[in-house]
Amino acid sequence: MLNEGERWTTDAALREGMERVHATFVEVLPAYQRGEFTPEAATDTARAIDDHVAFLVENCKLEPAADAVLHVLVGELLQGAEALRQAPQSGEGLPRIHAALRDYPRYFDHPGWEEPTD
Secondary structure, three states: OOOOEEEOOOHHHHHHHHHHHHHHHHHHHHHOOOOOOOHHHHHHHHHHEEEEEHHHHHOOOHHHHHHHHHHHHHHHHHHHHHEEEEOOOOOHHHHHHHHHHHHHHHEEEOOOOOOOOO
């Protein structure tokens, strides 16, 4: 999934979209960890993740091979958002989004990216 052993180059739209996803995740993580992540908050978070992903998909312009890698991560983010709607405190929603955020810098070169902590 790497570009001849190197991470893929990102464009401004991809970086902005992923930073938005990151900010949303970091904002809700404390409530999730305390078991105070309400269904309403989960729905709002899922909607925000959907919006951020839509922004980056619509505006990001990558070469086809990099785009294919990105679509794997996008799929994980969207599946995490859907899981949030179904079961806010499950191990499927926010943890899946977190995993995609951890995987992102393994495949894409995003200067200044700060990996979200647990």
